[in-house]
Amino acid sequence: MAADTHDEPGDRPDPDAAVRGQRVLDLLDRAIDLQTPLVRKNITRARRRNADATPAQVIRSLERMYVSALTGTGAAVGGTAAAPGVGTGLALALSAGETLSSLELSALFALSIAEVHGVPIDEVERRRTIVMGVMLGGSGSTTITKVAERxxxxxxxQVVAKVPVETLRQINKILGKNFITKYGTKQGIIVLGRVAPFGIGAVIGGGANAALATLAVRAGRRAFGPAPTAWPEATYEDAQG
Structure with missing residues (x-):
């Protein structure tokens, strides 16, 4: 009897999934593009709180600002989306908008930490590696070091600041696939949670975002290591205007 050569439904490519995945990466690139010009202003804002702050103190301030902002955004959208009178369609639209905001906050945080450490962010592939690597945590770190053979x-x-851009492109292709799978899935769960009954959505939204932010903070510490002991000669005064 001839073997059945028909593909099972689960084996066939899902064009809709490919489109959704590309949308996630497009959102990520948009977030990086929007936030890159604000990196130095973000560091300047953190330094204003203490003119004598060391790089390590500024990094801790950036971490607190990031966790607080991301948690607040998730809770606010969760509470609004679950409020009486808000339809499911509008609730999902609010959460979709908050996804971009979350990406923007995460991109700004990761690139700001890199800047304090003196890691160049002047090239788009380097920025992508930094942001995706931090947001993916341990799996991102493993991918980066394996492909870079370091x-x-x-x-x-050790990698972003030193390897050729072509190597970073190879790294980012793999990180992009992982980012679509892991980050997209997490955001999908969070979005559905925000449409829960009033009050529960705010707790889920804020709590989930706080967890994501905490993981990103830990990943940033592992990615860059101890902070520089002093600031470089160039300052961030030009960003204060």
Whole structure:
């Protein structure tokens, strides 16, 4: 009896999934493009709180600002989306808008930490590696060091700042696939949670975002290691205007 050569439904490519995945990456690129010009202003804002702050103190301030902002955004959207009278369609639209905001906050955080550490962010592939690597955490770190064929700690300094751009492109192709799978799935769960009954959505939204932010903070610490002991000669005064 001839073997059945028909593909099972689960084996066939899903064009809709490919489109959704590309939308996630497009949102990520948009977030990076929007936030890159604001990196130095973000660092300046953190330094204003203490003119004598060391790089390590500024990094801790950036971490607190990031966790607070991302948690607040998730809770606000969760509460609004679940409020009486808000339809499911509008609730999902609000959450979709908040996804871009979350990406923007995460991009700004990751690139700001890189800047404090003196890691160049002047090239788009480097920025993509930094942002996706931080947001993917341990799996991002493993991918980056494996493709770059480098060992040791702190890939932010050992890989992003040193390997050729062509290598970063190869890294980003793999990170992009992982980002679509892991980040897209997490956001889908969070979005559905925000449409829960009033009050529960705010808790889920804020709590989920806080967890994501905390993981990104830990990943940033592993990626770049100890903060510089002093600021470079160039300051961020030009960003204060």
């Amino acid at each position: 060992t040791g700690q702190h890939w932010g300094r």
